Amino acid sequence: MIRLVVVDDHPVVRDGLRGMVATQSDFELVGEAASGMEALAVVAAVSPDVVLTDLRMPDPSGGALIRLIRERVPAAAVLVLTTHDTDSDVLSAVEAGAVGYLLKDAPREELFRAVRAAVRGDTVLSPAVAAVLVGRVRPRQGSRELSTRELEVLRLIARGNTNREAAAELYISEATVKTHLLHVYAKLGVSDRASAVATAYRGGILD
Incomplete structure (x- = not known):
């Protein structure tokens, strides 16, 4: 069973999500919240598997929340x-985790x-959001920290591909x-896929 908490300051949105979850x-x-502070209390109390949250609400919100x-x-x-779906919204959320x-x-x-993908640890981006990141994913000339294959894997991850989809695309x-991703994580000093994409962009590895 996947245990969820829904966070949104609009009651009609929470009602709709509640019906969909059912x-x-x-x-x-296992919980609902209408503000950032309420969300933190609810999440701490019930320890859900997934927190489904809006981005802009009463404080704290966005990346801070x-x-x-x-x-x-x-x-x-x-x-x-x-x-x-602005660049700043997407990147701040991804960078925050x-x-x-x-x-x-x-x-x-x-x-x-x-x-379901979130529970598995896979990154999922809507097409519009993926376009924000993919539009920036271009190796900088002279970037030598990641290998060519590692950059290829990272590029596919930025598009929202799962490990299986990336493997099929690259014929590996x-x-x-997974091994390439572990190398990427180690080189970038991160521990998950979303942070790897955001860190690589901010560090100039992806442009």
Whole structure:
């Protein structure tokens, strides 16, 4: 059973998400919150598997809220569901530790897949959000820290591909993709896929 907390300051949105969650036999809604402070209290109390949160709410919000959730309940995966897809919103959320970023016009099946992927530790980005990152993913000339293959894997991860999809794209095994990702994490000083993309962009490895 995947235990979820829904965080949104609009009651109608929470009502809609509550109804959607109830249609899935492997989902359980264990808490709701209408503000950042309430979210932190609820998440700490119930320790969910996934926190499904809007980005802009009463304080704390955005990257600050995501970072605090990750610090206080590291096992909880944070999945953003919002209407905002600007570069700054996407990058701040990903850098703070969000494992996924979807827009509120996403089909419900896409949302369900994203929740399940978040539990597995996979990064899920809506097409519009992926475009924000992919548009910047271009190796800088002279960047030598990551190998060519590591950059290729990182580029696919930035597009939202799973390990299996990246393996198929590059004609290598899924285990080899995982190995390349571990090397990327070690070189960039991060521990997850989303942080690797954000750190590589900010460090000039991806442009």
